[in-house]
Amino acid sequence: MDPAALSAALLDVIAPLAEARREGSSAGLTVADLPLERPKNRDHGDWASNAALKLSKVVGVGPRELAAQIAAGLESVDGIASVEVAGPGFINIRLDAAAAGALAKTIVDRGSAFGTNDSRADEVINLEFVSANPTGPIHLGGTRWAALGDALARILSSQGAQVTREYYFNDHGAQIDRFARSLVAAHQGDPTPEDGYGGAYIHDIAQRVVEGYDGDIDLLDAASRQEVFRAHGVSLMFGEIKSSLHEFGVDFDVYFHENDLHDSGAVERAVARLRELGHIFEADGATWLRSTAFGDDKDRVIIKSDGQPAYISGDLAYYLDKRERGFNRCIIMLGADHHGYVQRLMAMCAAFGDEPNVNLQVLIGQMVNLVRDGQPMRMSKRAGTVVTLEDLVEIVGVDAARYALTRSSADSNLDIDLDVLQKRTNDNPVFYVQYAHARTHNVARNAADSGVERSEFAPELLSHEAESALLGALQEYPRVVAYAAEVREPHRVARYLEELAGLYHRWYDNCRVIPLSDAPVETLHRTRLWLNDATGQVLRNGLTLLGVSAPERM
Numbered sequence: 001m002d003p004a005a006l007s008a009a010l011l012d013v014i015a016p017l018a019e020a021r022r023e024g025s026s027a028g029l030t031v032a033d034l035p036l037e038r039p040k041n042r043d044h045g046d047w048a049s050n051a052a053l054k055l056s057k058v059v060g061v062g063p064r065e066l067a068a069q070i071a072a073g074l075e076s077v078d079g080i081a082s083v084e085v086a087g088p089g090f091i092n093i094r095l096d097a098a099a100a101g102a103l104a105k106t107i108v109d110r111g112s113a114f115g116t117n118d119s120r121a122d123e124v125i126n127l128e129f130v131s132a133n134p135t136g137p138i139h140l141g142g143t144r145w146a147a148l149g150d151a152l153a154r155i156l157s158s159q160g161a162q163v164t165r166e167y168y169f170n171d172h173g174a175q176i177d178r179f180a181r182s183l184v185a186a187h188q189g190d191p192t193p194e195d196g197y198g199g200a201y202i203h204d205i206a207q208r209v210v211e212g213y214d215g216d217i218d219l220l221d222a223a224s225r226q227e228v229f230r231a232h233g234v235s236l237m238f239g240e241i242k243s244s245l246h247e248f249g250v251d252f253d254v255y256f257h258e259n260d261l262h263d264s265g266a267v268e269r270a271v272a273r274l275r276e277l278g279h280i281f282e283a284d285g286a287t288w289l290r291s292t293a294f295g296d297d298k299d300r301v302i303i304k305s306d307g308q309p310a311y312i313s314g315d316l317a318y319y320l321d322k323r324e325r326g327f328n329r330c331i332i333m334l335g336a337d338h339h340g341y342v343q344r345l346m347a348m349c350a351a352f353g354d355e356p357n358v359n360l361q362v363l364i365g366q367m368v369n370l371v372r373d374g375q376p377m378r379m380s381k382r383a384g385t386v387v388t389l390e391d392l393v394e395i396v397g398v399d400a401a402r403y404a405l406t407r408s409s410a411d412s413n414l415d416i417d418l419d420v421l422q423k424r425t426n427d428n429p430v431f432y433v434q435y436a437h438a439r440t441h442n443v444a445r446n447a448a449d450s451g452v453e454r455s456e457f458a459p460e461l462l463s464h465e466a467e468s469a470l471l472g473a474l475q476e477y478p479r480v481v482a483y484a485a486e487v488r489e490p491h492r493v494a495r496y497l498e499e500l501a502g503l504y505h506r507w508y509d510n511c512r513v514i515p516l517s518d519a520p521v522e523t524l525h526r527t528r529l530w531l532n533d534a535t536g537q538v539l540r541n542g543l544t545l546l547g548v549s550a551p552e553r554m
Contacts, residue, residue: 001079001099002106002475006047007031009080013073014051017066018059029055038476045084045092046100046472052089063089100471101459101527107474107534108454115478115541118160120485125161126327127153130245131168134238135179135197137388138245140368141335144414146389147405147547148365149333150250151490154545159485164327166254168318171234173258179237180230183209187217187229201240205233212236244389248398249547258314266317267309271302273320279351289316289351296347316348319360323352331488333363333410363488365410372418396421399548403430406546407494424554429498433539434551436501440536441552443513447529450514454533456526466507467531473500477538481545490546497542504535 001009011031018029034051052067059066070091071083079099084092107114129149132142153163170176182196186206192198209232210217217225245251261267271287274280279290285305289312292299301310322330334341342364346356354360370377370387377387392401400421407429408414426432447453462471476496484492513528515521540550 001095002103003036003047003479004031005079006093007034007036009074009077010034010036010049010051010070013070013077014055014059017061017069017073018055029058038472039092042469042472044086045082045094046468046475047093047095049091049093050089052085052091056089067091096460097463097468098460100468100475101462101531103471103474104459104462104527104530104534105457107537108530111537112541112544114537115481116158116160117478117482119482120156120159120161123156123161123329124327125156125163125329125331126166126322126325127156127163127331127333128166128168129333130250131170132241133170133175133179134234134241135175136199136237137201137390138241139386139388140370140392141365143248143389143392143401144365144368144405144410145333145335146245146248146250147402148410148490151402151406151493151546152331152488154547155481155485155490155493158545159482161329161485164254165250165252166256167252169238169255169257171238171257171259176230176234180226180233183229183233184226201237205236208236209233248389248393249402256318258318261314261317261321262309266321267313270313270316270320274316274351277351277353289348291344291347291351294347294350296344300344312344312348315345319345319348320352323354323359328359329361330359331361331363333365336364336366339364361488363410366413368405368414368416370416370418377418392416399434400428400430403433403494403546403548406490407498409489409491429494430548431554433494433497433501433543434549435554436504437536437539437543437550438552438554439508440504440532440539443508443532444529444536447513447525447532450521452514452521452525452529454526454529456523457530458523458527461524461527462531464507464511466503466510467528470500470503470507470531470535473503474534474538477542481542493542493545497539497546500535500539500542504539507531507535 008031011029011034014034015029033055034049035054036047036049039045039048052070053063056063056066061069064085067085067089071085074080074083074091074093079095080093081096082094086092127149129145130138130142132138138146149165153165157163178193178196181193182198182202183206185191185193185196186203187210192202206229209229212232213228217228220228271280274289279293280302281288281290286301287303289300289302300312302313302316304310319330332345342362345360345362349356349360370392377391395418396404404416404421405414420428421430422428424431462468477500480492480496484490511528513525513532515525543550
């Protein structure tokens with residue numbers, strides 16, 4: 001019996017109680033109103049629910065009395081061994097071994113589909129992440145968003161959402177001019193401009209611009225030369241960024257160019273829409289958005305008095321463009337330095353008549369630090385100023401890098417110990433999880449050699465304490481993924497996998513799949529092979545959601 005079936009059984013028991021008390025109405029109860037959780041102390045059972053505490057007022061019965069009525073109804077449900085009422089009205093449920101063990105076959109039969117559903121099929125999501133300026137290699141903050149953003153896209157898609165990965169290509173503005181001037185200076189052998197970009201990559205890009213230019217670039221006047229370095233340099237740099245991300249396992253569906261907003265009239269359309277809605281006013285020769293009406297700390301200039309668009313104009317145009325493309329959920333992943341920008345974005349969302357934190361969500365990520373020999377790494381061989389995606393991958397590889405960046409909450413600072421990630425021991429979390437998966441395959445290979453196959457399945461035999469704990473964790477996987485999608489937190493999947501790996505290793509130490517010596521193969525051995533393979537499937541499904549490989553041998 002999985003959590004969905006147990007929730008349905010709860011509803012079947014509670015709905016008639018509510019109807020009896022409310023003259024035929026069950027108050028629109030659904031399984032979402034009936035929470036289930038795994039007790040921290042397994043002595044309390046397989047599942048616990050506070051439904052009686054939550055619904056006592058709806059039903060009109062005291063919580064402990066309601067819990068007793070629910071318990072009486074659940075005891076007659078097939079697959080439930082016992083139900084106890086604890087404290088002020090908690091319900092502790094214990095499944096019989098057959099009901100709990102049946103999950104192993106369900107997982108194997110469903111394969112990669114286990115843990116997926118279509119509950120978010122109505123969500124058409126634009127997920128914008130990384131969006132690093134094409135002025136240098138991707139630094140660690142962008143690398144963290146690459147890993148988290150791609151994992152989040154996979155998790156949301158697994159729950160039925162239609163997800164488009166989008167990269168906002170900043171090819172407009174002062175930072176691009178500084179980049180071009182830095183390339184010109186590198187070519188001419190001049191010092192890096194005071195506000196420019198340094199590092200070996202600047203000299204590399206400058207040289208490639210010169211080599212790719214059809215003619216003598218030095219014969220151009222200063223303005224034309226800078227434009228050549230700007231156009232070709234940005235294209236080359238962005239090509240490197242896309243290549244680095246691809247090798248990291250991250251590809252985008254859309255690369256949206258900021259310049260297009262200004263060239264296509266999108267800014268003017270956004271201003272016109274807001275003017276129709278009554279949120280635009282003119283003052284001091286400029287055009288303003290009355291964003292204070294929507295919670296912003298001050299009104300925002302959209303078009304400056306000199307006729308030039310202010311920075312927020314691009315945000316307005318870009319958000320409206322996304323909504324006009326049919327996205328009903330726009331998620332933006334920003335770095336810690338953009339924290340103060342969230343309020344104005346939400347005001348912008350509300351000004352367009354949308355619901356902040358629903359139609360628009362902003363996720364803020366904190367800093368990442370690499371630690372080696374107990375000391376922080378601060379310099380890149382190539383970038384010269386910051387540690388980059390390439391630096392991290394070169395040291396620990398793609399799998400370890402992605403896993404390390406996704407296993408912690410995005411809103412917390414992250415220190416990555418490179419010495420730990422390079423170890424092939426249980427201290428290394430990605431090794432610990434991948435090794436558990438590889439071990440399931442090793443067990444299956446050895447089982448085949450010993451004549452153990454999945455020709456029988458008797459779930460009632462899976463009664464060992466280690467099997468009960470392992471099955472309990474396997475039951476949790478769909479709920480963990482669903483919750484990770486709901487709260488936009490991929491790290492919950494990673495932490496779950498570590499817990500599952502630990503329970504599997506303990507099961508491996510206590511429960512044999514292969515008979516000892518010349519002992520015959522029994523039904524128990526064959527049934528345990530189902531549980532072994534089910535665990536491998538869930539580990540593989542979870543690692544896939546994180547964009548991490550699931551090796552069969554290590």
